[in-house]
């Protein structure tokens with residue numbers, strides 16, 4: 001079995017799919033979406049494909065190692081997202097060739113389903129209580145919202161009270177049985193992170209996410225270790241080497257590697273195993289497309305410490321297209337009682353609607369991250 005071609009498709013709303021074809025007719029799909037950098041990652045996939053074409057797609061570990069190490073320069077979001085999309089497609093091919101889901105190749109599933117959560121509130125958390133109630137009415141038992149909007153290094157008590165009021169309204173709307181995650185989105189700097197964490201402690205959150213940017217966690221390690229609320233982070237870490245410090249330093253309770261940003265299934269399985277050794281949970285980051293979600297679910301199937309799965313159905317980014325649009329059979333992602341079944345079909349367990357992918361790729365996208373400003377005109381973290 002040999003790889004004959006590697007192709008990328010940038011499709012709305014902001015995704016990048018990778019299609020790898022073989023001489024046996026088996027085709028594998030991966031998702032290399034790095035939000036806002038689709039064209040750059042596509043170029044990187046194309047460069048990496050020079051090595052892959054003509055080789056046996058089933059030697060995934062070998063290809064991963066060569067594509068990671070052989071460039072001399074390694075790591076970071078661009079490289080690891082390109083590698084992730086390729087890795088997922090290679091697992092998809094191998095599973096399809098054997099007629100088995102990826103999780104069977106990884107030792108078989110330890111769970112049949114996993115809890116999912118729904119985003120509420122968008123980037124600017126208003127009317128979150130009504131959206132939380134609506135999510136619960138649709139069957140979700142966990143929701144996630146953004147915490148603050150723009151926040152300066154030192155900001156006002158009013159901003160803190162707005163966050164508290166939003167979270168309080170959500171808690172009141174859904175009651176104690178629904179889990180609430182609050183994402184600080186790396187918008188908060190060290191001085192206000194302490195203040196906000198303390199202010200939110202009474203709401204017994206599922207977790208606070210990215211309380212500060214991951215590169216700054218060492219600066220408030222004592223606060224994070226002592227936090228009454230579990231701390232989650234990791235969507236902007238890209239390899240086991242990026243994760244090792246946060247895992248070993250005791251600042252994190254839930255790691256959130258992204259299957260499309262952190263080297264794919266091969267690498268995230270290792271990150272999950274490292275986390276398990278420290279009794280840390282895994283909740284894969286995935287505000288992305290259907291192939292990324294399928295890869296996450298294959299990982300969730302085999303990682304004992306996987307606790308909950310992010311997914312993007314109806315998320316505020318999905319305007320022109322949504323999670324289920326590119327699937328032949330969208331029922332594979334049916335959410336029942338706030339959870340989704342691990343897909344049992346061969347490979348990643350989904351069937352990509354290739355005709356529709358090609359149709360939408362003709363339009364493509366130029367999705368970019370918003371640029372926010374503080375009142376003084378300076379850049380604000382989004």
Ligand SMILES: [Mg+2]
Nearest residue numbers: 183185209235
């Ligand atoms: Mg986040």
